[in-house]
Amino acid sequence: MEPLIIIGIVVLLVVIIGGYLWATYNGLVKLNVRVDEAWSDITVQLKRRADLLPNLIETVKGYAAHEQGVFNQVTEARAKTISASTPAEASAAEGEFQQALKSIFAVAEAYPELQASRNFLHLQGEIVDTEDKLQSARRFYNGGVRELNTKIKMFPNTLFVRGLGFSERDFFEVAEPSAIAEPPRVQF
Numbered sequence: 001m002e003p004l005i006i007i008g009i010v011v012l013l014v015v016i017i018g019g020y021l022w023a024t025y026n027g028l029v030k031l032n033v034r035v036d037e038a039w040s041d042i043t044v045q046l047k048r049r050a051d052l053l054p055n056l057i058e059t060v061k062g063y064a065a066h067e068q069g070v071f072n073q074v075t076e077a078r079a080k081t082i083s084a085s086t087p088a089e090a091s092a093a094e095g096e097f098q099q100a101l102k103s104i105f106a107v108a109e110a111y112p113e114l115q116a117s118r119n120f121l122h123l124q125g126e127i128v129d130t131e132d133k134l135q136s137a138r139r140f141y142n143g144g145v146r147e148l149n150t151k152i153k154m155f156p157n158t159l160f161v162r163g164l165g166f167s168e169r170d171f172f173e174v175a176e177p178s179a180i181a182e183p184p185r186v187q188f
Contacts, residue, residue, distance in 0.1 A: 024157055028166050031148040035169055038141035039087065042172060045134040046081055046090065049127060053078050056123045060104060063114040067107050074100040087141075087170040094174045101127070138172050145169045 057071050077093070077100035084090035105124070108114050115121075149168045152161050 021160070024151075024161070025164060028148070028151060028161065028164070031144060031151060032166065035141065035144040035148055038137065038144050039172075041137040042090070042134065042141055045130055045137050046084075049130040049134065050078050050082050052123060052126050052130065056104065056120075056127065059117065059120045059123060060108055060114060063111045063117075064107050070100075070103050070107050074104050076100075087172040091171075091173050098174070142171050142173075145171050 053074060057074060060067070061071065077097040080093040081090070081097045084093045108120065108124075148166075151157060152166055152168055
């Protein structure tokens with residue numbers, strides 16, 4: 001009778017441990033996919049914003065052609081943003097991009113005709129809309145990363161999760177949060 005009880009306890013433990021591993025693994029896969037999806041959304045928004053910039057620069061150039069330094073700064077910041085392939089690289093490029101974007105809008109403030117231009121107002125509105133979407137995507141991504149990293153660090157997950165190929169992910173943070181605290185203004 002006692003060997004049957006011992007075998008039953010061992011089988012029960014194996015089922016419990018197997019169920020825990022199965023649930024943990026599937027939960028981590030689900031979180032990993034969600035983080036990848038959120039990062040994909042961020043890259044789409046970064047690309048969309050970068051695609052709007054050449055048109056914005058050309059519009060501003062029509063009124064302030066002598067501001068070549070600002071245009072070069074924006075173009076360089078755009079290139080760094082586009083070439084960023086990881087959250088850490090994108091985070092580093094984002095602060096510089098925000099400063100460049102603010103400087104081009106500062107140039108525009110000196111030209112009332114430019115501010116009244118329908119094309120400029122449309123592009124400015126599109127950039128503000130993209131910035132809002134980007135901030136939303138950033139929050140969603142960082143929330144997913146926080147949840148994934150927490151699950152990886154929790155005990156007893158930390159004992160076997162890395163062996164299954166899961167690792168902590170980088171947050172998409174900005175070096176200067178004040179640079180993104182206020183999106184570009186739109187004045188009508």
